[in-house]
Amino acid sequence: MVWVALDKDQYKERLLLMHTEVPVGGSFQFYLRPGDYQVRASDEKGCEFFQKIKVKDLVSNIEIKMVKK
Amino acid sequence: MKFLFSLLALFFASQALANCKVGQIRSWNKETGYSCIQRFQSDIAGCVTCQGCNEKGPTFESLFANFPSAVYQPKSLPWWAHQGNFHYPNLHFPGVWKNRASSSGIDAKYYPGKGEVHALKPNIYIESIHEEKKFTFSFTSKEELSFLATTPPLDTKKSWSGKIIQKDRFEVEDVRYDYLFYDIRLPQDKMQFSRGLCATREATIKWMLQDLTEMKYPAIALQDFEEHWKVKIPDFPFYCIYPQYNKQLDEVLPVSISLEFSNLNRSLYVLIPHKKEPDVDEPQLIPFPILDSVEVRPVVLIKYENMFKEWGVAFLGE
Numbered sequence: 398m399v400w401v402a403l404d405k406d407q408y409k410e411r412l413l414l415m416h417t418e419v420p421v422g423g424s425f426q427f428y429l430r431p432g433d434y435q436v437r438a439s440d441e442k443g444c445e446f447f448q449k450i451k452v453k454d455l456v457s458n459i460e461i462k463m464v465k466k
Numbered sequence: 467m468k469f470l471f472s473l474l475a476l477f478f479a480s481q482a483l484a485n486c487k488v489g490q491i492r493s494w495n496k497e498t499g500y501s502c503i504q505r506f507q508s509d510i511a512g513c514v515t516c517q518g519c520n521e522k523g524p525t526f527e528s529l530f531a532n533f534p535s536a537v538y539q540p541k542s543l544p545w546w547a548h549q550g551n552f553h554y555p556n557l558h559f560p561g562v563w564k565n566r567a568s569s570s571g572i573d574a575k576y577y578p579g580k581g582e583v584h585a586l587k588p589n590i591y592i593e594s595i596h597e598e599k600k601f602t603f604s605f606t607s608k609e610e611l612s613f614l615a616t617t618p619p620l621d622t623k624k625s626w627s628g629k630i631i632q633k634d635r636f637e638v639e640d641v642r643y644d645y646l647f648y649d650i651r652l653p654q655d656k657m658q659f660s661r662g663l664c665a666t667r668e669a670t671i672k673w674m675l676q677d678l679t680e681m682k683y684p685a686i687a688l689q690d691f692e693e694h695w696k697v698k699i700p701d702f703p704f705y706c707i708y709p710q711y712n713k714q715l716d717e718v719l720p721v722s723i724s725l726e727f728s729n730l731n732r733s734l735y736v737l738i739p740h741k742k743e744p745d746v747d748e749p750q751l752i753p754f755p756i757l758d759s760v761e762v763r764p765v766v767l768i769k770y771e772n773m774f775k776e777w778g779v780a781f782l783g784e
Binding site: 398400402403408409411412413414415416417418419420422423424425426427429430436437439440460 | 487545546549550553554555556557559561562576577578579587613614615616617618619639640641642643644647649
């Protein structure tokens with residue numbers, strides 16, 4: 398599962414914008430307004446990836462590819 | 467003697483409380499007593515190369531694997547719901563939500579694009595007679611479209627190109643997908659708001675599932691629908707449902723499939739939440755539905771070689 402949320406430290410402010418299941422090797426494309434976000438990828442076993450991103454353009458097209466190493 | 471009796475009682479009790487394996491929990495009922503059943507989530511013992519795992523040994527959870535479990539078992543939620551609740555306060559909403567006096571819905575200022583109708587998770591499934599068949603699925607609107615997300619990504623022609631494999635899955639760029647997915651914003655004036663019904667939250671979910679079942683959506687589509695929306699539809703007591711089918715969706719979001727002998731069945735349920743039982747004497751921003759939606763539902767009598775089935779749920783945003 399890939400989760401896209403506002404980049405906030407406080408739990409109650411960390412609003413989830415969208416999430417979807419992406420298979421290993423697959424890609425997820427999403428569009429955001431300018432701002433600070435955090436992207437989390439997690440699976441059923443508890444494996445997790447976390448990244449903060451800063452969006453500057455008015456409508457940004459971001460693509461994430463899920464790779465298992 | 468008393469001490470010996472206590473020791474014996476403890477010995478026999480410990481024999482009855484057999485140790486459960488890792489990945490199992492102990493369950494009890496009055497007919498069979500204690501038994502070991504599979505834990506809902508698999509243990510993380512296999513996750514040794516991931517960032518978030520403990521590589522040093524048993525986790526806190528597994529230390530208590532042999533203790534009796536609580537009698538109360540919480541409602542079954544998909545695995546991602548537990549993770550989502552841990553990290554985010556609004557998991558049980560379809561997106562960033564705003565409660566308003568007039569009508570609650572998506573807080574649109576957090577999302578790019580335009581359109582009052584936030585169509586969330588339209589998923590597209592396939593039932594085909596072919597083990598392998600090439601296809602291209604294109605969004606052909608000449609208007610600018612306000613996509614919010616897609617999996618897999620659309621190409622520059624707003625298309626997915628790949629193969630149908632094993633009759634009921636997609637393969638795009640050598641990756642297998644159970645369904646194609648997108649989120650999009652659509653204009654409210656292209657939707658219909660005269661046909662539908664109002665019901666409790668639970669009855670709303672059941673009605674939508676029944677509607678999809680009667681349109682012969684495949685089992686995986688129904689399963690995914692229920693798993694996702696039982697979590698993501700907010701906990702309002704009532705909803706009014708305004709189904710949009712091919713007639714509305716083909717006009718506002720036309721598509722083209724480059725595969726002969728194909729059919730696309732489309733359903734998008736626009737949901738309006740209500741804080742109390744709908745009162746026909748009270749004026750509404752969106753009037754209550756008064757006509758039957760089943761009369762305008764796509765007829766599914768012909769079985770095509772390739773049946774594409776799309777479902778989605780939408781909420782209004784401002």
